[in-house]
Amino acid sequence: MSANNASDLPGVSDRLAYNAMRNWKERLIETVLLAAAAISVLTTLGIVYVLVSESFHFFQNVSIIDFLTDTQWTPLFDDAHFGIMVLISGTLVSSGVALLLAIPMGTIIAIYLSEFANPKVREVAKPILELLGGIPTIVFGYFALLVVTPILQFFLPSLPGFSLLSAGLVMGIMIVPYIASLSEDAMRAVPMSMREGAFAMGSTKLYTAVHVVVPAAISGLAASYILGISRAVGETMILAVAAGMQPNLTWNPMEPAATITSYIVQVALGDLPHGSIGYQTIFAAGLTLLLITLVFNILGQWLRAKYREAY
Amino acid sequence: MKPLTTEQIRAVIAKGKFRDNLFKAIGVFCLAFALLVIVALIADMLLKGAERFTLDFFLNFASRRATQAGILSAWVGSLLVMLVTALAAVPLGVAAGLYLEEYAKRNWITNIIEINVTNLAAVPSIVYGLLALGIFVYMFGFGQSILSAGLTLALLILPIIIVATREAIRAIPAMIREGSMAVGATRWQTCHYHIIPYAMPGILTGVIIGLARAIGETAPIITIGALTFIAFLPPVPFSEIDGGGSAGLFDWVMSPFTVMPIQIFNWTSRPDPAFEVNAAAAGFVLMVMVLSMNAVAIYLRYKMRKNIKW
The missing domain is CATH 1.20.5 (Single alpha-helices involved in coiled-coils or other helix-helix interfaces)
Known part of the structure; x- marks a missing residue:
């Protein structure tokens, strides 16, 4: 109290005035730091605001029923159709291909590194995996289109130049490091005593890994898979480069197709006027994408809460 | 049996x-x-x-002829965008991390911020592009400029820097704070003279990993409408400009631009195989940039784990 009034009082030492200044400065700094932390909340609000407000204009012109059930996506033609299923199918097929590769491979690498490899191999392999995770996706896109597609065409002559298959496979390779690294962390966190218990009962290493360590680490594994799914669904450049950009309602990975993300890129590359319906479609597509990732994340959190085991 | x-x-x-x-x-x-x-x-x-690895490749602008095309505007653009990103994301991220670890009380505001940071890390990067298109490009009127791109990528890597800062701060034992406060330091003085310097290597690692991620990001920058063909450089401060007069100190932030990943995308999607060579060369340059940044970060982390013993 006295510190606050110190400066008004005559004859009070400068030191109290200095303290008052100091308290005021502390308060100010705390407020500035809080403001910086609040930027993250503002970002979320900004994302929701932009996507919802532009999509709102979009849905004034296009009914939600059409949006969800139409089987054509031709927003820039005169005869415009807005069936988001067309883009969702491309997203799901490419993500499916990627995850079919990435989840088994990532899990095997994680089990190997955590349960079988000697510490030296692990010390070297983990940083290299992290490096692999840092490679820009546009480089993977180049790789998918100009290296992987020709190799696949050698085995599957009917594969077109753009396909969900080659984009999906490269996307899988891109996701492997995330899954391997996170799953390995989760399995290493399982206490040694559990493994020792299993070994004492005569289990082999593999049996211990599969029947003791993996169940104990399952919530961490689920979290890594969910991250992998989010990456796959939101991946853009590999698909924009290697999967072709024409909308195509298909469940066949051998065909080219547009995804939600590659459609946004395609529109952004062109020159659509601000406020036109074509401009609004990318926000409706973005909102759909965000909702899909949100659903997977909520599912992941629910799974984690359900199967979480604490030691 | x-x-x-x-x-x-x-x-x-x-x-x-x-x-x-x-x-x-x-x-x-x-x-x-x-x-x-x-x-x-x-x-x-x-x-x-x-x-293509000749000096000309680094000093030439994009061109219709594959053999004469270079990456000058792309690497200059990437560096300038990274400059804006770092200037925005580093102070914000460190301040936010510091607040959450050293100042925040356990209340609902802190909870919301923490949940937010976790969830933002899972948002696809192209969604940040849409955010920037709506807010930076049109609402704030920054247009399709280096400023818009830099701020977009700053928001994108903010969670990475916040998490790295928090982990680095959390590793500092409580006795450091107690010692500092016991001799009369305020909270901010403790942070300024002890917490931030000791957390620096960890923060730096996070910053480098974040920037390495940002320099390779393509989708959000395409979304805000970066041009794919740029045959000029942003104005150098105080240089002569064509219309007369001289450029201001910060004119370059509002300039149109292109970046390395967009140049690679542009060359990859052309049917002419001659441009594949350019794409490969530019891709290699980008890989070297990103991988060396990551390697520095991994090395820093390794050094840190070895050296610091409280």
Whole structure:
């Protein structure tokens, strides 16, 4: 109290005035730091605001029923159709291909590194995996289109130049490091005593890994898979480069197709006027994408809460 | 149950060992395959792009003729965008991390911020592009400029820097704070003279990893409408400009631009195979940039783990 009034009082030492200044400065700094932390909340609000407000204009012109059930996506033609299923199918097929590769491979690498490899191999392999995770996706896109597609065409002559298959496979390779690294962390966190218990009962290493360590680490594994799914669904450049950009309602990975993300890129590359319906479609597509990732994340959190085991 | 004979027990053990070894082989194979892909990727770009690694490639603008095209505007653009990103994201991220670790009380505001940071890390990068298109480009009127791109990428890597800062601060033992406060330091003085300097290596690691991520991001920058063909550089401060007069100190932030990943995308999507060579060469340059940044970060982390003992 006295510190606050110190400066008004005559004859009070400068030191109290200095303290008052100091308290005021502390308060100010705390407020500035809080403001910086609040930027993250503002970002979320900004994302929701932009996507919802532009999509709102979009849905004034296009009914939600059409949006969800139409089987054509031709927003820039005169005869415009807005069936988001067309883009969702491309997203799901490419993500499916990627995850079919990435989840088994990532899990095997994680089990190997955590349960079988000697510490030296692990010390070297983990940083290299992290490096692999840092490679820009546009480089993977180049790789998918100009290296992987020709190799696949050698085995599957009917594969077109753009396909969900080659984009999906490269996307899988891109996701492997995330899954391997996170799953390995989760399995290493399982206490040694559990493994020792299993070994004492005569289990082999593999049996211990599969029947003791993996169940104990399952919530961490689920979290890594969910991250992998989010990456796959939101991946853009590999698909924009290697999967072709024409909308195509298909469940066949051998065909080219547009995804939600590659459609946004395609529109952004062109020159659509601000406020036109074509401009609004990318926000409706973005909102759909965000909702899909949100659903997977909520599912992941629910799974984690359900199967979480604490030691 | 009948007890097993010695032979049967040996057979069971042999089967178990065989399965262990089989799995080990599969594990090594998967790991080797993943590593092989990086090697193949780098080797392919290096070999295919080798003929373009001349000084001209770095000093020429984009061109319709593949052999004369270069990456000058792309690498300059990437550097300038990274400058804006770092200037925005580093102070914000460190301040936010510091607040959450050192100041925040356990209340609902803190909870909301923490949940937010976690969830933002899972938002696809192209959604940040849409955010920037709506807010920075049109609402704030920054247009399709270096400023818009830099701020977009800053928001994108903010969670990475916040998390790294928090982890670095959390590793500092409480006695450091207690010692500082015992001699009369305020909270901010403790942060300024102790917490921030000691957390610096960890923060730096996070910043480098974040910037390495940002420099390779393509989708959000395409979304805000970066041009793919730029044959000029942003105005140098105080230089003469065509219309007369001289450029201001910050004119470059509002300039149109292109960046390395967009240049690669542009060259990759052209049908003419001559441009594939350019794409390979530019891709190799980008890979070297990103991988060396990551390697520095990993090295820093390794050093840190070895040196610091409280």
